[in-house]
Amino acid sequence: MIETWQQDLPHGITLSCRASGQRGRPVLMFLHGFPEAAFVWDALLEHFARPENGGFRCVAPNLRGYERSSAPTDVKDYRAKYLVQDIVALMDAECGTGEPVAALIAHDWGGAIAWSLANQHPERLRQLVIINSPHPGTFLRELRTSPAQQAASAYMNFLVRPDAATLLAEKDYARLFNFFEGMGATAPPGTPGAPIGSGWLTPKVRDQYRAVWDLGLDGGLNYYRASPLRPATAQDPAVHAIELPPDMLHIPQPTLVLWAQGDIALLPGLCDGLDAFVPRMKLVPLPQATHWVVHEQPARVIAEIGTFLKAQ
Numbered sequence: 001m002i003e004t005w006q007q008d009l010p011h012g013i014t015l016s017c018r019a020s021g022q023r024g025r026p027v028l029m030f031l032h033g034f035p036e037a038a039f040v041w042d043a044l045l046e047h048f049a050r051p052e053n054g055g056f057r058c059v060a061p062n063l064r065g066y067e068r069s070s071a072p073t074d075v076k077d078y079r080a081k082y083l084v085q086d087i088v089a090l091m092d093a094e095c096g097t098g099e100p101v102a103a104l105i106a107h108d109w110g111g112a113i114a115w116s117l118a119n120q121h122p123e124r125l126r127q128l129v130i131i132n133s134p135h136p137g138t139f140l141r142e143l144r145t146s147p148a149q150q151a152a153s154a155y156m157n158f159l160v161r162p163d164a165a166t167l168l169a170e171k172d173y174a175r176l177f178n179f180f181e182g183m184g185a186t187a188p189p190g191t192p193g194a195p196i197g198s199g200w201l202t203p204k205v206r207d208q209y210r211a212v213w214d215l216g217l218d219g220g221l222n223y224y225r226a227s228p229l230r231p232a233t234a235q236d237p238a239v240h241a242i243e244l245p246p247d248m249l250h251i252p253q254p255t256l257v258l259w260a261q262g263d264i265a266l267l268p269g270l271c272d273g274l275d276a277f278v279p280r281m282k283l284v285p286l287p288q289a290t291h292w293v294v295h296e297q298p299a300r301v302i303a304e305i306g307t308f309l310k311a312q
Contacts, residue, residue: 002042006068007061009089015061016068017090018042021049023057026102027094030060031087033108033133034220035168035176037212038062043298044105044305054309056102059094061087063110065219067212078219078226083113084120091124103127103309107294109223112136118251127312128255129305132263132291134270137249137277139229142270143239149267156230165217173213177206183264183290195262196288197296205295251278256308258301260289282308 007015018038028048030041038060045058062069064086065078072078091101104125106114111133118128134142142149158164168175180186185201187194224230228242255278259271268285275281284304286293294301 002045007090007093009086009093011085011089013064013070013086013089015064015070015086015090016066017059017061018045019057019059020045021055021057023094025055025057027091028056028058028103028105029087029091029094029101030058031104031106031110031113032060032063032066033106033110034223035179035209035213035217036108037067037209039208039212040107040294041105044294044302047302048306053306057094059090061090063113065216065222067215069219071216071219073218075222075225078222080113080116080227083223084117087113087117088121088124098123100124100126103129103305105129105131105305106133107131108133108291109220112223112227115251118253118255119248122252125253127309128251128253129258129308130255131258131294131301132260132266134266135249135251135274135277136229136244138270138272138274140239140242140244141273142267143229143231146267146269149269150231152265152267153231155265156224157233157236159221159224160230164221168217168221169213173210176209176213177201180292183262183292185292185295195260195290195293195296196300197293200292200295249277252280254280254308254312255282256304257281257283258286258293258304259283260286260291260293260296262287262289263291265291 003019005017007017032038032040041060047053048056049058065071104114111130115135180201184194184198187198189199232240261268
């Protein structure tokens, strides 16, 4: 059973949350990406809350700017330090002030927050699970040196346009649904070249996404606008204008990295050299899977996370 509520945080932000499991149990916290929402984790929330699977308290917030969470209008309010502040405050509310979660599990933009939080507040999580979300050290390197990743990330310069929300909403969110459909989300299972678990974008799931997107898109787009980690253009130096100190890149926790090999936006090269920043890493490549692997292969994702949690 999934419970939902609005969690007020001490710094004036409210996060719309979903959860399963008893309060007081060890917490697994799940962070979604763009253009998704907390509901994408529902199967995992219910699975890991069951006593036979650990009996965790499983919590998934809608991140700042998404669904019914607070959505500030100033782009500066979407800088990493504020996104991390939200999740640390939610950890305090769920675990007790200063207490750690058993694991932080994150995908895409949720992973960007998780990488930062794990580095800045290592005492707040015992384990980290990342699903197709680039570490800032390897992302910066690839955006500077890899033509393939530069091309794969070119969409980010569309998403920072001031009219991006209007364009994405046109024709029943055609461009947003194409993010999914372009990676086999509507291909019948067994279609040659399609990922395992294709065809997941059912009418019901479409309706879930429409209900979220109808509440606004600019909050999610502001993550891109606030970040310099995107390909450079003639008008914007982007990644060439920043330096990341080594002490901002080290991840000390045991970390599971699941990487769908068919992600056309975040290429497997982002995992090359990752162990230099994440020395306690277990990397699991997922063949015949795309960026939307949580939708495509929930059982595989659950199994890999379950094995990792038990091993620690």
